[in-house]
Amino acid sequence: MGEKKVIEASMAVAIAAKLCKPEVIGAYPITPQTHIVERIADFVHDGEMDTELIDVESEHSAISACLGAEATGARTFTATASQGLALMHEILFITSGMRLPVVMAVANRALSAPINIWGDHSDSIAARDSGWIQFYVESAQEALDRIIIAYKIAENKNILLPAMVCLDGFTLSHVYEPVDIPSQKEVDQFLPKYSPIHKLDPKKPVSMGPIGYPNSFMEFKHQQQEAMLNSLDIIKKTHEEFSKKFNRSYGNGLIEEFMTKDADFAVIAIGTITATARHVVEELRKQGKKVGLIKIKTFRPFPEKEIIKATENLKAIAILDRNISFGQHGTLFSEIKSALQHKETVVNSFICGLGGRDVTLDHIKTAIEKTIESKQTIIDWLF
Incomplete structure (x- = not known):
């Protein structure tokens, strides 16, 4: 059994990440996402979380670290906001095009200029065509739960697409609410260990992300689109499965x-x-x-x-x-x-x-x- 606590929504996201056992986390703090990666750093420092936490020099590097690690078969996590997500923009398309199911929390914040650290949806909406699944949440509880759900959907072998879980900056990210925290055992039963179909392995060499010539590029993009459309049913089924397991419902998830x-x-x-x-x-x-x-x-x-x-x-x-x-x-x-x-x-x-x-x-x-x-x-x- 889990426990119930009054916690900050950013803490709920960090706890969700911990429960999902990512092997690599690329982290670069940016307001109002900062508390998420700070809490994760605390978990790692205190020995509560077994992961390779990479403190990088920019958000571009954070998502790149996740891309590289995910390509080797590791489950990964990152978080960002605003200009950070904008700086990731190049790699967002590469991550989805390579069919790497990275999960990222986005603490929604306005894009400059003028400089503004408060919330709106301009950052994630600007990334809507990048090939990432996008979930939007209303509460700390939903933020925790849908991080877990996001991994299950993204890693589905018929989907294999990255996913963003978006929560409003400050209005939600810094708000304290009662949250039911599931036990590690419950999450492990719901979310199996990530087992990719293809990965970089020196014992079985493959190339990932090579050039796509005109005679094959459209086929890649068509498959990517089909996976995104197919995820509609997987989203429904996964939310139904989550509801039965944890006695909390988010309807069809759509x-x-x-x-x-x-x-x-x-x-x-x-x-x-x-x-x-x-x-x-x-x-x-x-x-x-x-x-x-x-x-x-x-x-x-x-x-x-x-x-x-x-x-x-x-x-x-x-x-x-x-x-x-x-x-x-x-x-x-x-x-x-x-x-x-x-x-x-x-x-x-x-x-x-x-x-x-x-x-x-x-x-x-x-x-x-x-x-x-x-x-x-x-x-x-x-x-």
């Missing part, structure tokens, strides 16, 4: 619906602002307004079918984006607008919470009220 069965309108959001949105929905329900909430739990692969089904009876939707694709709109809005292009549902874009700006009850209430009145798409910013 989206979560709240009061949507009879709803005419809904809010769609990612991360911690869904908690605020939930309160607003409850309040508006008491006023007789048929409003619901859809939380995006997995952004890559994008759960298009689930979103189409969840929104099939809605008149209009308010999309809350904590990112902006300059010259276009919020990225979540663009994805959902595309998914619902053949539907009559009005899809509205609300940019909010950039650079750690508070997203208040009134902000979300305003977005919903505008959505209820909308007859055509609204593009707006919530200041």
Whole structure:
């Protein structure tokens, strides 16, 4: 049996990493991720964690160390945020292209300039096309659990793709919450030892990551895309398996619906602002307004079918984006607008919470009220 503690979400991530027994960790601290790698360093120093902790000189080196170690058959872990993730960008594509199931925690933070250390989703959303599975969490408990789940999915022999578990910087990363910590035995039963199909081994020499000529490159990319799409079912099955094992459920692991069965309108959001949105929905329900909430739990692969089904009876939707694709709109809005292009549902874009700006009850209430009145798409910013 495990234990229950009130701990910081960053500590929950560090504990999850420890429970998953990575053999190599590439670490470089950056706010607001710092507490994650600090806690891991404490575990290693105190003899609680048997891993090769490599303190590198940059985030580019951290992910490169993980790539190299993973290629030899080691389970690896790293964590970063903001400019750190941006510095990793080159290697993100190589890691996924080589089909190496590295797991990384991202403490979401705004990208400079101006310099900003507070949370939004611009860092991980900018990496959405890098071939990494992307999970977004709302609580410390979910952060711990979905690190464990991420390894099981990423290392599945039909997937073999890296995965990010994203938690909002400061708003979640530095928050203390009650967390059920599973025992090592329970995690070992759920997550088997990593056993790669191919690895670098001097006794059985192979080449990994060679040049891909035009007559083979598309085949590699097609296989990568198929693996990403196939992960949709694996994500569902793994979350179901986790629920049975640990008596905690995150639904299908793709989206979560709240009061949507009879709803005419809904809010769609990612991360911690869904908690605020939930309160607003409850309040508006008491006023007789048929409003619901859809939380995006997995952004890559994008759960298009689930979103189409969840929104099939809605008149209009308010999309809350904590990112902006300059010259276009919020990225979540663009994805959902595309998914619902053949539907009559009005899809509205609300940019909010950039650079750690508070997203208040009134902000979300305003977005919903505008959505209820909308007859055509609204593009707006919530200041």
